[in-house]
Amino acid sequence: MMSENHVSSIIVVDEKGRPLGIVTDADLRRGLVSAEPIIDKPVDLFMSRPVFKVSGDALCWEALALMAEKGVKYLPVVVEEKVVGVVTLWDLTSAQLQTPVILVREVEDAQTLEELRGVMWRVVDAVKAMYREGINVVHVAKMLSSIYDRLVMKALHIAEDELSRELSMSPPVKYAWIALGSEGRREQLLKTDQDSALIFEDPPSGSEEEVSEYFKQLAVRAATKLAQLGFPKCPHGFTADNPLWNKSLRDWTSTFEDWVLKLNAKPENVMFTYMFSDARLVYGSHKLVEEFKKRLIALINKDKRRLAPLARNVLVESPPIDFLKRFVIERDGTKERRVDIKVRGLTIIMTAVKILAIDRGINVTNTIDRLRALANLGAISQDLEKEAAYAFNFLLGLRLREQLRGLEMDKKLSLEEIPSGRYVSLTELSKHERTFLKEAFKVVRKLQDLVAYRFLGSPFL
Structure with a gap:
C-alpha cells in the first residue's frame, strides 16, 4: 500500500476514523529483519503508539514544535477526532517556522526567571520579524499564546517544585489553570496582563481547608513569577491568586449560578460571565475545564431570557x-x-x-x-x-x-x-x-x- 501510494507512513484508525497508531517505513524495515517475520502479522502488533496528533486548525510551527517535543516525524491531522491527513517533518522544514520552535525550546530549557525574561525579549524580536514579513496577525497572536502558555506551565512547575521542596506538599487533587479574556481566546498581543483562574477537583470530605490552602499557595507563587516575567497581575483582581478565582468545581458551579441568576441585578456579573465563557485550559486537567464550561453554558441557555x-x-x-x-x-x-x-x-x-x-x-x-x-x-x-x-x-x-x-x-x-x-x-x-x-x-x-x-x-x- 505504501509503495502504491508513494507514502512513507500509514495511519491505523478505528471504525470511526480515530487514530490508533502509525506504521512507518522504518517500522516495516525493522520488522522485516527481526527474528520473527512480520509479513503475515496484523499491523497493530508492530505499529507505533500512542499516536501524537494535531488538529486541522493548528499552525504549522505548532506541529513542528510537537514533533520536536515527542521525537516523531509524522503527525496525523484530525478534524472532530477523525483523521483527514498526515503532516511530515519534511513538509514543515523551513526557516520561517524555526524561530517559534526555538523560542518554545528556550522556555522549556530555561532554569531561572532571568533566563525566561531574556526569552521574552527574543519573543518581541520574533514578533517584529513576523510583522515585517506580513504574517497574519491572528497567527502571530496564536504564536504568542503558545509561548505564553509555556511560560505559565514553567511558572507552575517551579511553584510545584518549591512547595514540594520547602513544605513537602504536592497537588492533593487534580487541578486546571485556565486562561481568561484575550489569553483564553488566544488573541493577546505584546501588551497583556494575567487573566486567569484555577479549578480543582472537589476535595474529599474533611480535607477542604488543606486542599484550598495548597492551591492558594501554588497560585500566589506562580502569579508572582509571571509578574516578574513582565505579565502584571490583572488590576481588577481577575487572577488565580485571588481566592475568588481559585475554587473547587463544586464552588465554581455555585458561583456560576449566582452570576447567571443575577445578570440583571449586578452588571459586573455580565462581565464575569463573558470572561469565563472564554476559559481555556493552559495546564492540568482537560476534563475539569470541559465540565466547568459545560455547566456555565448550560446555566445561561437554560432560560434564553438570560441572554438579554x-x-x-x-x-x-x-x-x-x-x-x-x-x-x-x-x-x-x-x-x-x-x-x-x-x-x-x-x-x-x-x-x-x-x-x-x-x-x-x-x-x-x-x-x-x-x-x-x-x-x-x-x-x-x-x-x-x-x-x-x-x-x-x-x-x-x-x-x-x-x-x-x-x-x-x-x-x-x-x-x-x-x-x-x-x-x-x-x-x-x-x-x-x-x-x-x-x-x-x-x-x-x-x-x-x-x-x-x-x-x-x-x-x-
Missing part, C-alpha cells in the same frame, strides 16, 4: 463613526486626532461574536474560530463571517502595529511598559487605511444590529 443582559452589554459602546460616516475623534485632552480601536472596535466584535456562540453552545474560544463555527451552523451568513473576520484582523493588525511603533519610539521601555495600542492616530494612517478603518467600523455596527435584533427584538440605534 449579555446582549445589552454589546451595545454599551458604539463604533467611532457618525451618521455621516465621519470619524468621531476621542476627546482626551490632546490635539491628536485619535480613535479607539480596542474598546469601540475589537471588543465589540469579540463580545458580539461571543454571545452568538454562547447561544449556539459553541465551545471554541477564538473569535475567528467562533465566526467559522457560527457560519457552518447557519447562525450567520458566509458573507458576514468574511466581513467580520476581515474587520477583526485589520483592527488587531493596527493594534499590533501601534505596540511595535511605541517600542521603536522608545527603546528603553521595559516589558511592563509596552504600549497597549488601544488608540490609532488618523494622521498616521494612509488614505486607504482610513477607508478600511471606516469599513471595519461599519461591520462592527452590523454585528451590533444583529445582536440587538436577535436577543432584544429591536434594532440598535
Whole structure:
C-alpha cells in the first residue's frame, strides 16, 4: 500500500476514523529483519503508539514544535477526532517556522526567571520579524499564546517544585489553570496582563481547608513569577491568586449560578460571565475545564431570557463613526486626532461574536474560530463571517502595529511598559487605511444590529 501510494507512513484508525497508531517505513524495515517475520502479522502488533496528533486548525510551527517535543516525524491531522491527513517533518522544514520552535525550546530549557525574561525579549524580536514579513496577525497572536502558555506551565512547575521542596506538599487533587479574556481566546498581543483562574477537583470530605490552602499557595507563587516575567497581575483582581478565582468545581458551579441568576441585578456579573465563557485550559486537567464550561453554558441557555443582559452589554459602546460616516475623534485632552480601536472596535466584535456562540453552545474560544463555527451552523451568513473576520484582523493588525511603533519610539521601555495600542492616530494612517478603518467600523455596527435584533427584538440605534 505504501509503495502504491508513494507514502512513507500509514495511519491505523478505528471504525470511526480515530487514530490508533502509525506504521512507518522504518517500522516495516525493522520488522522485516527481526527474528520473527512480520509479513503475515496484523499491523497493530508492530505499529507505533500512542499516536501524537494535531488538529486541522493548528499552525504549522505548532506541529513542528510537537514533533520536536515527542521525537516523531509524522503527525496525523484530525478534524472532530477523525483523521483527514498526515503532516511530515519534511513538509514543515523551513526557516520561517524555526524561530517559534526555538523560542518554545528556550522556555522549556530555561532554569531561572532571568533566563525566561531574556526569552521574552527574543519573543518581541520574533514578533517584529513576523510583522515585517506580513504574517497574519491572528497567527502571530496564536504564536504568542503558545509561548505564553509555556511560560505559565514553567511558572507552575517551579511553584510545584518549591512547595514540594520547602513544605513537602504536592497537588492533593487534580487541578486546571485556565486562561481568561484575550489569553483564553488566544488573541493577546505584546501588551497583556494575567487573566486567569484555577479549578480543582472537589476535595474529599474533611480535607477542604488543606486542599484550598495548597492551591492558594501554588497560585500566589506562580502569579508572582509571571509578574516578574513582565505579565502584571490583572488590576481588577481577575487572577488565580485571588481566592475568588481559585475554587473547587463544586464552588465554581455555585458561583456560576449566582452570576447567571443575577445578570440583571449586578452588571459586573455580565462581565464575569463573558470572561469565563472564554476559559481555556493552559495546564492540568482537560476534563475539569470541559465540565466547568459545560455547566456555565448550560446555566445561561437554560432560560434564553438570560441572554438579554449579555446582549445589552454589546451595545454599551458604539463604533467611532457618525451618521455621516465621519470619524468621531476621542476627546482626551490632546490635539491628536485619535480613535479607539480596542474598546469601540475589537471588543465589540469579540463580545458580539461571543454571545452568538454562547447561544449556539459553541465551545471554541477564538473569535475567528467562533465566526467559522457560527457560519457552518447557519447562525450567520458566509458573507458576514468574511466581513467580520476581515474587520477583526485589520483592527488587531493596527493594534499590533501601534505596540511595535511605541517600542521603536522608545527603546528603553521595559516589558511592563509596552504600549497597549488601544488608540490609532488618523494622521498616521494612509488614505486607504482610513477607508478600511471606516469599513471595519461599519461591520462592527452590523454585528451590533444583529445582536440587538436577535436577543432584544429591536434594532440598535
